[in-house]
Amino acid sequence: MSSFASNSFEHPSQRGDHDRQSINGPVISVYLHPPTLLEAAEKISAAATLSAIAQPFGWSFPRMAPVVSDREAEQNRGSKAHRYPDVKIAFSRLFVILLLHTAIGLAWAADIQNSEVQAFRVQTLTEGLEHPWSVAFLPDGRFLVTERPGRLRIVEADGTLIEQTVDGLPPIQPHGQGGLLDVALHPQFANNGWVYLSFAEAGPGGVGTAVARGRLDGMTLRDTAVLFRLQPKSSAGVHFGSRLVFDRAGHLFVTLGDRGERMRAQDLGDHAGSVIRLNDDGSVPADNPFVDRADTRPEIYSFGHRNIQGATLHPKSGQLWTHEHGPQGGDEINLPQPGVNYGWPVITYGVNYGIGTQIGEGTHKPGMAQPLYYWVPSIAPSGMAFYSGDRFPAWQGDLFVGSLKFRLLVRLVIENDRVVHEERLLEDELGRIRDVRTGPDGLIYLLTDEDDGRLVRLTPAG
Numbered sequence: 300m301s302s303f304a305s306n307s308f309e310h311p312s313q314r315g316d317h318d319r320q321s322i323n324g325p326v327i328s329v330y331l332h333p334p335t336l337l338e339a340a341e342k343i344s345a346a347a348t349l350s351a352i353a354q355p356f357g358w359s360f361p362r363m364a365p366v367v368s369d370r371e372a373e374q375n376r377g378s379k380a381h382r383y384p385d386v387k388i389a390f391s392r393l394f395v396i397l398l399l400h401t402a403i404g405l406a407w408a409a410d411i412q413n414s415e416v417q418a419f420r421v422q423t424l425t426e427g428l429e430h431p432w433s434v435a436f437l438p439d440g441r442f443l444v445t446e447r448p449g450r451l452r453i454v455e456a457d458g459t460l461i462e463q464t465v466d467g468l469p470p471i472q473p474h475g476q477g478g479l480l481d482v483a484l485h486p487q488f489a490n491n492g493w494v495y496l497s498f499a500e501a502g503p504g505g506v507g508t509a510v511a512r513g514r515l516d517g518m519t520l521r522d523t524a525v526l527f528r529l530q531p532k533s534s535a536g537v538h539f540g541s542r543l544v545f546d547r548a549g550h551l552f553v554t555l556g557d558r559g560e561r562m563r564a565q566d567l568g569d570h571a572g573s574v575i576r577l578n579d580d581g582s583v584p585a586d587n588p589f590v591d592r593a594d595t596r597p598e599i600y601s602f603g604h605r606n607i608q609g610a611t612l613h614p615k616s617g618q619l620w621t622h623e624h625g626p627q628g629g630d631e632i633n634l635p636q637p638g639v640n641y642g643w644p645v646i647t648y649g650v651n652y653g654i655g656t657q658i659g660e661g662t663h664k665p666g667m668a669q670p671l672y673y674w675v676p677s678i679a680p681s682g683m684a685f686y687s688g689d690r691f692p693a694w695q696g697d698l699f700v701g702s703l704k705f706r707l708l709v710r711l712v713i714e715n716d717r718v719v720h721e722e723r724l725l726e727d728e729l730g731r732i733r734d735v736r737t738g739p740d741g742l743i744y745l746l747t748d749e750d751d752g753r754l755v756r757l758t759p760a761g
């Protein structure tokens with residue numbers, strides 16, 4: 300494995316999704332952590348309130364109420380200013396209290412993020428995650444979080460990161476953009492305990508995206524088995540995909556990348572650059588579009604994709620929605636349909652890096668689907684979730700997409716399966732956003748892609 304890694308290469312033309320391995324150079328952060336702020340504000344507020352309550356009763360607190368000694372009172376006697384020391388102290392206390400309350404009010408106001416239709420706050424739940432890639436919600440309120448170097452972590456409901464990592468994982472090969480990637484729970488997880496993982500796996504020919512499952516038992520995955528292996532494996536460090544999404548019939552969609560070798564996305568004999576569809580045990584559904592065609596990979600559901608790192612089901616229709624990284628420009632949203640060719644690299648709204656030359660044949664071609672929506676310039680999308688909870692009524696039905704490149708969260712307003720409006724939130728507030736999920740509690744959860752990555756959640760404000 301190590302010899303393989305040293306032989307790997309990453310051609311500049313394959314830097315497609317800005318999905319770099321780590322951030323180079325210093326990161327200057329002036330972000331004020333809401334929990335810390337909240338704690339401080341609550342402490343100050345409590346002290347001020349105590350003093351305010353105590354005043355009418357003549358009680359005093361050492362730091363808030365200077366004691367005037369008998370001797371001082373004696374010295375001050377005759378001085379007009381000190382003839383009524385209690386009144387003066389009361390006013391100064393009131394002034395301090397007012398100042399504190401103003402400061403707290405300003406701090407609260409600064410903490411609130413105002414979107415076009417919904418005010419919200421950002422709360423950091425967990426820090427110290429190394430390039431977290433995906434988060435899943437366990438039924439007991441805890442979180443499963445993948446870290447790209449190859450660790451599966453459990454975070455308590457209150458945000459505490461359990462130091463011990465989950466064992467029983469399949470062999471994972473951290474390599475460029477690859478490593479441990481997505482995590483998803485079986486739709487009947489509460490009964491069967493199956494946890495699904497996508498990851499980069501080494502083997503003959505190099506490395507490729509794979510999918511495994513195991514039953515979560517305490518801090519261990521048991522009965523772990525690899526269900527799918529992208530074929531053929533190759534040496535590039537880019538474009539592994541991948542997201543895991545169960546549809547309502549219990550099929551598992553797996554989104555894949557082109558592995559930086561563009562034409563593989565048009566080859567039905569190659570898994571790269573496709574969405575595949577499996578049964579929950581890894582077998583191929585009998586109604587997959589290419590099962591009866593010779594020289595094709597029967598797992599393929601749709602193809603002509605570049606690198607898909609966001610996928611989710613529409614909460615009403617149950618339709619799969621995906622987004623993918625374009626080259627320079629041309630990130631797309633698609634609604635993959637069985638057997639359909641989404642065009643990469645024959646058609647795209649992007650161009651070659653740096654030199655800006657045309658890729659393929661243009662933007663349209665008969666037999667190739669147009670994207671539902673596209674971004675020029677690229678935002679480098681990762682993570683995707685519809686909002687269907689009850690905590691943000693004004694965001695109901697909106698689609699949220701993380702951006703690695705622009706370090707923000709995109710909110711898309713959807714009407715009749717069309718994007719009718721885009722708003723950009725949290726620009727440069729959190730860093731590169733890798734994953735976006737709606738929690739069972741109706742809050743929105745994000746992962747930041749950093750060496751010291753975070754699990755954060757958005758909560759309504761007002």
Ligand SMILES: [Ca+2]
Binds near residue numbers: 603641647670
């Ligand atoms: Ca396309």
